[in-house]
Amino acid sequence: MSYIATANSVKYVGAIPVFAEINPANYNLDVNDAARKITSKTKAILLVHQIGMPADIDAFKDLAAKHNLKLIEDAACAAGSSYKAAKIGSHSELVCFSLHPRKVISTGDGGFITTNREDYYQRMKLLRQHGMSINDRVRHESSKLIFEDHVEVGYNYRMTDIQAAVGIKQLEKLDWIVSERRKIAMRYNEAFKDIDCIQLPIEKEGYFSNYQSYSIYLKDNCPVSRNEIMQKMLDDGISSRRGIMTTHRETAYKTECAGLSLPISEKSADRSIILPLYIPMKNEDIEKVIEAFRMYVSVPVTS
Numbered sequence: 001m002s003y004i005a006t007a008n009s010v011k012y013v014g015a016i017p018v019f020a021e022i023n024p025a026n027y028n029l030d031v032n033d034a035a036r037k038i039t040s041k042t043k044a045i046l047l048v049h050q051i052g053m054p055a056d057i058d059a060f061k062d063l064a065a066k067h068n069l070k071l072i073e074d075a076a077c078a079a080g081s082s083y084k085a086a087k088i089g090s091h092s093e094l095v096c097f098s099l100h101p102r103k104v105i106s107t108g109d110g111g112f113i114t115t116n117r118e119d120y121y122q123r124m125k126l127l128r129q130h131g132m133s134i135n136d137r138v139r140h141e142s143s144k145l146i147f148e149d150h151v152e153v154g155y156n157y158r159m160t161d162i163q164a165a166v167g168i169k170q171l172e173k174l175d176w177i178v179s180e181r182r183k184i185a186m187r188y189n190e191a192f193k194d195i196d197c198i199q200l201p202i203e204k205e206g207y208f209s210n211y212q213s214y215s216i217y218l219k220d221n222c223p224v225s226r227n228e229i230m231q232k233m234l235d236d237g238i239s240s241r242r243g244i245m246t247t248h249r250e251t252a253y254k255t256e257c258a259g260l261s262l263p264i265s266e267k268s269a270d271r272s273i274i275l276p277l278y279i280p281m282k283n284e285d286i287e288k289v290i291e292a293f294r295m296y297v298s299v300p301v302t303s
Contacts (some may be wrong), residue, residue, distance in 0.1 A: 097111050199219060
């Protein structure tokens with residue numbers, strides 16, 4: 001259960017993505033079902049921190065170690081989130097973040113990677129710029145003549161210097177941004193806590209979310225459907241989003257995933273609604289979202 005880019009990254013290197021169920025409490029990969037999907041062909045576990053809610057990293061590190069697998073974290077949504085008092089990005093060898101406009105901090109697009117291994121760091125610097133042995137900044141600043149070599153086939157995965165400058169300033173404000181986002185999330189929690197037909201985000205002890213997205217699950221006893229609520233809110237000028245994508249049901253994966261059933265993930269995706277949450281979000285806009293959602297989730301919707 002993730003945006004399709006997660007699975008696509010596996011296919012780009014000629015590997016086959018294998019999908020497992022999620023824990024419905026936080027939409028993250030279920031460690032027990034992931035364990036059941038491991039075979040002799042498995043090479044790595046790609047762990048997604050969905051909507052900014054940290055996954056159980058320690059459980060997956062143990063699982064990966066048991067089967068001699070690499071653990072890679074997809075933290076596209078999790079900049080500023082923490083797990084057991086340590087920021088996401090500091091727990092494993094490779095952690096990937098997104099700087100897309102919908103993320104907590106943004107450079108317009110692009111992303112960044114954290115690693116605790118010097119060899120990975122050097123290799124990524126090489127690959128990002130066509131495999132060039134000496135980058136252009138070093139060459140331009142040198143007082144001696146230098147010729148670069150291209151030591152392997154690389155890529156053009158650089159962001160611009162202007163984007164990088166924006167990103168650095170955004171990182172400096174990250175803690176404040178997350179704090180402000182959490183204030184809005186807590187207002188939503190307080191406003192909706194008495195509605196018995198919904199499940200609010202669950203943040204267990206030791207898990208600290210940046211609330212990149214605020215997702216509400218509609219239980220079976222909800223008197224209206226998710227899509228009806230979304231349409232009525234849209235009619236009121238409030239844009240919401242569906243729950244997290246189930247990649248195996250997307251057209252690009254339907255053929256190879258024919259017959260695959262992940263009922264927990266599918267139900268979680270189909271019955272979840274993501275409400276607006278951004279910085280700066282005006283107080284009157286927050287109240288408008290609260291009023292509209294309470295009205296439409298609590299009464300049958302009619303045309």
